[in-house]
């Protein structure tokens with residue numbers, strides 16, 4: 001049960017039960033400020049400055065001197081680092097907010113948790129099945145003392161809970177399929193050529209970090225401030241393109257409703273596999289076993305120009321840039337991040353089978369997404385998008401990339417994290433890192 005529902009249901013009993021205050025679990029008062037390290041201090045990081053006003057930013061880490069200078073204006077008293085490994089050794093840090101590029105996410109998250117620090121990590125929290133599983137494993141080993149949050153902040157939109165209530169409440173009958181999509185495309189065909197040494201304000205060695213070395217090119221990073229992740233996240237070594245980028249947000253809209261667990265198979269189609277760039281157009285489909293409230297389901301992700309078929313001629317799916325569709329035995333629900341459309345099938349159109357939740361069963365608003373994590377760090381450690389929830393979601397999406405690389409359906413043992421019908425495909429679940437870089441360090 002989500003913490004928010006728990007709070008609501010306890011409140012509804014009217015018994016005056018006291019929920020354990022944070023200070024009992026964490027030894028701090030809710031009014032204490034957290035000491036936070038911001039890693040990836042500008043770009044997306046700057047969009048957290050507002051939320052961070054209630055806390056102390058005691059360390060900033062960035063590989064670009066110009067971005068560091070901008071962050072230092074905001075946090076003049078914070079210690080400055082270019083190497084996140086050194087930053088994490090600063091003793092007074094309670095919590096780490098990670099906004100560095102994707103190929104650092106699992107590393108920084110795991111290293112931070114291993115050093116007893118709470119973690120908020122921008123999406124996606126891993127770049128392959130192994131990274132996502134390792135993040136989840138380390139979190140589960142520490143969940144009685146650390147709070148984590150995956151940076152899918154759209155989760156705070158009330159529509160996420162309304163969608164979940166409709167799906168779980170039976171508004172479309174028995175759930176059979178969840179389908180998600182996103183429409184961004186790219187035109188890159190391979191890594192960029194060497195373009196001379198990196199300018200002196202960029203620590204390129206540290207930007208590359210754990211992955212294989214590629215020569216500097218301003219087309220990846222540093223040509224202009226704020227160019228951001230869409231310059232580098234289509235290259236396999238640096239990102240996972242849309243399945244990890246907007247796919248994290250859009251699959252979260254479904255994940256919140258379907259109680260997915262872990263997949264038992266993955267299949268994919270789309271542009272031919274390239275060892276250098278992630279396919280711009282791709283469609284992947286997963287099987288999930290039954291759970292306590294529903295039978296087995298399939299889950300899908302479409303990216304680029306590929307889209308699911310519309311369930312009704314009145315709905316033009318191509319007008320919904322990022323969306324989710326839930327198909328059940330009695331109807332279909334289509335949603336984007338803020339709105340939803342329910343389409344009952346003709347046979348069930350009277351909707352008498354559906355009982356909407358009573359007001360006391362409606363999840364209260366989540367409030368600020370970062371604030372939920374701050375409160376969890378100081379309190380009961382509970383967040384909506386912790387690394388158990390998000391780790392399973394990213395493990396699934398990255399398994400889809402592995403199926404695309406394998407060019408066949410992969411049968412998957414989620415307990416062991418191995419492909420069972422093609423031993424060679426297990427190589428696609430992991431990445432090779434540069435000498436000296438250890439994922440779980």
Ligand SMILES: NC(=O)c1ccc[n+]([C@@H]2O[C@H](COP(=O)([O-])OP(=O)(O)OC[C@H]3O[C@@H](n4cnc5c(N)ncnc54)[C@H](O)[C@@H]3O)[C@@H](O)[C@H]2O)c1
Nearest residue numbers: 040042043044061062063064067099100102122206228229
């Ligand atoms: N949740 C969202 O809605 C959302 C939106 C945009 C980006 N993001 C995520 O935020 C992250 C950053 O994206 P961006 O567009 O800001 O990218 P970016 O390339 O602009 O880099 C962000 C910052 O990280 C710094 N940086 C780069 N390598 C670093 C390293 N090794 N150590 C420390 N700092 C480093 C850069 O100098 C920059 O200040 C990505 O993971 C992206 O997926 C999330």
